Amino acid sequence: MLDRLPELIDPVTFAERGRELSGTLQLSDLPRLSEVLADNSGTVDIKLVFDMDGKIPRVSGKVVSTLWLECRNCLQNFEWVIESDVMLAVIPDLDQIQLLPDDYDPLLVEQEKIAIKDIIEDELLLSIPDFPRHTIDCESVLANTALIQADDSSMESKPDNPFAVLAKLKNTGD
Numbered sequence: 387m388l389d390r391l392p393e394l395i396d397p398v399t400f401a402e403r404g405r406e407l408s409g410t411l412q413l414s415d416l417p418r419l420s421e422v423l424a425d426n427s428g429t430v431d432i433k434l435v436f437d438m439d440g441k442i443p444r445v446s447g448k449v450v451s452t453l454w455l456e457c458r459n460c461l462q463n464f465e466w467v468i469e470s471d472v473m474l475a476v477i478p479d480l481d482q483i484q485l486l487p488d489d490y491d492p493l494l495v496e497q498e499k500i501a502i503k504d505i506i507e508d509e510l511l512l513s514i515p516d517f518p519r520h521t522i523d524c525e526s527v528l529a530n531t532a533l534i535q536a537d538d539s540s541m542e543s544k545p546d547n548p549f550a551v552l553a554k555l556k557n558t559g560d
């Protein structure tokens with residue numbers, strides 16, 4: 387196994403040889419992804435296993451990262467945790483997509499080599515929601531932030547759960 391990721395790989399040869407790759411990429415090295423991030427500092431951890439599934443060269447593994455996105459509702463930044471399972475079948479042309487089993491995504495490799503960066507960048511872009519926003523409702527996130535800033539005695543750096551905040555708001559509202 388290599389600690390440093392090679393820039394270009396030949397996924398078919400890797401699959402025939404049963405190679406594994408693991409390492410870390412800087413998010414700032416991924417320009418298409420950087421465009422949609424609120425902040426592109428940070429890294430992505432990668433582990434990829436290349437092998438053959440019958441006649442299909444396969445790339446499987448995991449892509450793990452935490453991305454900063456901007457909530458489309460309240461325009462605050464929030465963390466989006468990605469732990470994406472990769473399951474790709476290497477195909478030389480798009481006609482072969484129909485022949486793939488359902489659990490595979492196609493990895494089109496028209497020339498012999500492909501940049502690892504591109505595989506990872508596509509995987510991350512697919513893991514970002516079309517409409518990024520807080521998974522709990524924004525107002526409680528904002529109210530929570532305000533309460534923590536107002537309460538100097540609070541030793542908690544992490545927000546309370548939203549229900550506790552709602553209960554507090556109810557009490558003070560009376």
Ligand SMILES: [Zn+2]
Pocket residue numbers: 457458459460461462519520523524527
């Ligand atoms: Zn929000």
